[in-house]
Amino acid sequence: PSRMHGLGSHAGMAPALPPPAWRDLGASAARLRLAPTLLSGMSFRWKQRVDGIFEGVLGTDAYELKEIADAVHFRVLSKRPSPDAEARLRAHLSLGRGVDVCSWLDQQLLSDPPACFAKAAAALGGVRVLNVEKLESVVAFIGSANNNIKRNMQMVESLCAHFPESRIETEDSHCSKTALHFRFPTVEQLASLSEKTLWELGWGYRAPRLHRLARELSERGGVEFLEALSVLPEVEARAKLCELSGIGRKVADCILLFSYGRDSVVPVDTHCLQIAQKRLLPSIRGLSLSAGVYQKIVDRFHEIFGKEFAGWAFMVMFVGELSDFRKVIEARAQTKSNILIEAPAEIKSNLVETNIRSRFFLDPTKIESVSVAGSSAAVDSAAGSTAKPPDARAEREARREAVREKAVREKRVRETGVREKGVRELKREEIRAPEPAANATTAAKPADVATTAEPAAKPAATTEPVKIERTPIRAAPNTKRQTGAEKAGRGAVRRKLEPEDNGQPVRLGHTHTRLSGL
Numbered sequence: 167p168s169r170m171h172g173l174g175s176h177a178g179m180a181p182a183l184p185p186p187a188w189r190d191l192g193a194s195a196a197r198l199r200l201a202p203t204l205l206s207g208m209s210f211r212w213k214q215r216v217d218g219i220f221e222g223v224l225g226t227d228a229y230e231l232k233e234i235a236d237a238v239h240f241r242v243l244s245k246r247p248s249p250d251a252e253a254r255l256r257a258h259l260s261l262g263r264g265v266d267v268c269s270w271l272d273q274q275l276l277s278d279p280p281a282c283f284a285k286a287a288a289a290l291g292g293v294r295v296l297n298v299e300k301l302e303s304v305v306a307f308i309g310s311a312n313n314n315i316k317r318n319m320q321m322v323e324s325l326c327a328h329f330p331e332s333r334i335e336t337e338d339s340h341c342s343k344t345a346l347h348f349r350f351p352t353v354e355q356l357a358s359l360s361e362k363t364l365w366e367l368g369w370g371y372r373a374p375r376l377h378r379l380a381r382e383l384s385e386r387g388g389v390e391f392l393e394a395l396s397v398l399p400e401v402e403a404r405a406k407l408c409e410l411s412g413i414g415r416k417v418a419d420c421i422l423l424f425s426y427g428r429d430s431v432v433p434v435d436t437h438c439l440q441i442a443q444k445r446l447l448p449s450i451r452g453l454s455l456s457a458g459v460y461q462k463i464v465d466r467f468h469e470i471f472g473k474e475f476a477g478w479a480f481m482v483m484f485v486g487e488l489s490d491f492r493k494v495i496e497a498r499a500q501t502k503s504n505i506l507i508e509a510p511a512e513i514k515s516n517l518v519e520t521n522i523r524s525r526f527f528l529d530p531t532k533i534e535s536v537s538v539a540g541s542s543a544a545v546d547s548a549a550g551s552t553a554k555p556p557d558a559r560a561e562r563e564a565r566r567e568a569v570r571e572k573a574v575r576e577k578r579v580r581e582t583g584v585r586e587k588g589v590r591e592l593k594r595e596e597i598r599a600p601e602p603a604a605n606a607t608t609a610a611k612p613a614d615v616a617t618t619a620e621p622a623a624k625p626a627a628t629t630e631p632v633k634i635e636r637t638p639i640r641a642a643p644n645t646k647r648q649t650g651a652e653k654a655g656r657g658a659v660r661r662k663l664e665p666e667d668n669g670q671p672v673r674l675g676h677t678h679t680r681l682s683g684l
Contacts, residue, residue: 199292
């Protein structure tokens, strides 16, 4: 009976629903790379699990994304997904908008791309500019000021989780056990929060700004006010956004690029300023980020990449400067798929001499070795030679180590040589005074005086001995005087026989020396 009772109890339970199937999003890795797109600060609602799967929320639905070989698959975790769940995801990833970053290099759309852009585009070619909901973008980028991406993700997540009624229902077996997904708050929910509550949620000094912003949006009509800005020109839309609390030009430009589809907008913050100073616009080095410098950087991006998709080019370079993705670029640059070699002779003349050896890539299956600057033979060998034996990599590492050791030795020699040269020059300039005559009646020889004095003009002969008169220099106020030990350590004062210059004493060391009787 107990066995039958157990069967009956299990039979009365509702069967668990099978997990939703993964579906192909129809985007190759060349068009979409998840990590640099979802974790680079355009949206703060995505996170990556330890198993490599990305979890995020769009509207009223929770999603999972993963990369499989050269494809991207997704599934919706909500119990009652929206009918347009897939269309919303595709719009969020901008799969029907913008430009594929690799096409700039493959189709040679840029005549002279910056080296940093070429390296980032080759390693992170699937970076796309996201399309984020307008209210979420406004609130999230207010929190991004003087902040980092991970901490801002935590702030946005705590803000969403504060409203339990906004939780999205999902099957526990469909996602990680600790995953809780929440819709983004509405304007009414944000306006109900006090400054104290926002402080407790981790928003810190940004709490008063967000508190005022929620009230201003509520007074202006909420989301309808933000949607109405879509039809305005870029300048007017930016001006309207800057009227809200906590929004300046940089935050407004982020909102325009990531929520209004204004692909020509380039948000300039301190990171973009550093990129421009180092890579694109050396003339602004040392300058702070003023309105004029801001506009110069934007104009420079438009000049290099064209105005239509300058914002996409900016994101490629921005992601390439993030520490996590910079490591990926550096590691990829050391593999055969992206070995940098010297440019061919016919195009080398068009390159600017930099520390970067080249920005051109050859077929990795034909590359024999990395060429040394100034060598054209390696280019010919890379174009059609066979691969090196398996120990070629070790030999290259040994040669590089030898070059580094040689450079260190040469640097030490140069430093030592400079110090020794300075001592020798000092010794040549030191001319000691002659020894005092043993006999007081013995006169100094004019010839001897002439050979030790400067300038070379011979002074008039005299029978009187040379008299040296020293006048000590008075120490400046509040100057530490030397102790006897310090004076003894410096040695005796070296004196130099030299005629007066227009009657003024010649300053040598710590004394004024007057020569009389010459």
